[in-house]
Amino acid sequence: MLRLWKAIARTLCAAALVAAGLAAPAAPAADAAVDLPRWAWAVVGGGSTPTVSYQFGTWASGLTAQATSGDLGQVLVRFPQFGAAAGGVAHVTAISSSPDWCQVQDQWPSDADLIVAVQCHRYGVGAMVTPRFSMTFGYSGKYARPIPSQSLGYVRWDGSAVATQFNSSAPTAVNTVTPGTSPGLWRVTLPGLGSAGLAGSIQVTAVDPAVPARCKMGGWSATTAAQNITVRCYDAAGAPLNTGWNLTYQRESAVVWTPLAPYSEFAYTFDNAPDTGTPYLPTPYPVSYNSVPGGLDIRGAGSGLRQVAFGDINAGYAGMGNVQVTAFGYGAEFCNLYGLWTRSTSLVLSLHACYDGATRIARPAMVSYVTRPS
Known part of the structure; x- marks a missing residue:
């Protein structure tokens, strides 16, 4: 069922992009032969173009992120030249003085570009009429060792398995996810990124193309061997929910993957x-x-x-x-x-x-x- 909803979401979102003139023209993916890190951020208000002063991306000079409205509460964000970076992770945070939250629905390459579908909700009401949110996207590219004190790891869980992951400690390091015995609960282990006590920071964003979902950090412990993080997710009413999610761990590193100073x-x-x-x-x-x-x-x-x-x-x-x-x-x-x-x-x-x-x-x-x- 989840795969079916993803297919439906891709079809509907792609159709909305074409109708709005935002579908990228057919072209080879930028840097397709060189798997470079890519990162971006933006503040998005509805389907309008993100304000230039609040957006940045590692795309060619003169290009910008674009956005268009989809269904009620849905915004499709296009990152130019990021099509080869579809294995990265996005994070979104609602901007509102009301009890609102936003989630990622899905992401996919569109020729040279990357489309990320975002859906926003208001507690007790439903889909937001005018969604507004802050957003980041990060992709590691090929393994690049950071300066010694920097650490970064990310995981995208698709609801049943790890869809993509990155760990800066070594090219062979594998992040793992273990579902809990009750709904809406997972244990994430990031080997090689351990610390002698809690250190660093974590961001978690729900990913679900079908239903309202929100996720958070439900627990955190560390050993010198690994970071151990609990993810908890809920539906619109606050009941535990099995869903997908994105997680990023950063320590003396930006939340988007910038391999070496002074990129950020x-x-x-x-x-x-x-x-x-x-x-x-x-x-x-x-x-x-x-x-x-x-x-x-x-x-x-x-x-x-x-x-x-x-x-x-x-x-x-x-x-x-x-x-x-x-x-x-x-x-x-x-x-x-x-x-x-x-x-x-x-x-x-x-x-x-x-x-x-x-x-x-x-x-x-x-x-x-x-x-x-x-």
């Missing part, structure tokens, strides 16, 4: 004490990181609202970078961005909210920021 500046943190109203830096300290020496902190910003301040990052780059948020915990709570992040010459401020059903409530969450260097 980035920061991440884990708001693991969300009842703390005054500014604080989470412990253990390796769960927070800023690639520039500007520091960061988290503080309360109103009922169920949390503000993250990334210091001295993005100071010389004209673009706005990208923020992703993933909820952490054992229940069906979820998080989104309460609005667009803001930037000054010395600070990036990001505001996020978490929800228990339709009620805004403080809950743990992981926040990741990436931008271009100055």
